[in-house]
Amino acid sequence: MAAIGRPELVRSVVSIGGNTSAAQVRLKFGKPDVSPEAQAEHDRLSPDHASELIKKITTAFRVWKSEPNIAPTKLAKIKCPVLILAGDDDVISAKESEKIYQGITNARLAIVPGASHAVIKEKTQLVQALLKDFYAYPDYPLTKDPISRISNL
Structure with a gap:
């Protein structure tokens, strides 16, 4: 992943249904x-x-x-803004998405309700709104009362 190996080349990342290892895919690979x-x-x-x-x-x-085969510790090397986006019924669990989010300092997490790995097709307008917001405000996402990321301030 370029954001880890060549961070100077990457300004932002949007990960939709992403995972750090093949073991995290909840899919039976049949025919x-x-x-x-x-x-x-x-x-x-x-x-x-x-x-x-x-x-x-x-x-x-x-x-x-x-x-992929990305060691969770390598996620900390990602310094650019990252949007982690997944459906709540994705083949990648919300727990995996949360793990990725926690591993990246400048990340945002969006678990879209009522959506699968095809979240872009299933919730197109919501995904578009999330992307527009992410690119409009790419710097560290401060909330009014930061709690989970207060150590990053």
């Missing part, structure tokens, strides 16, 4: 399957042949079984 809706969207948006979608999903499943 890749594509819903008719996902196939129709792919066919509408992608120049690739329809059969390419299964190949892409198969590759993603293979990668997700072993990556």
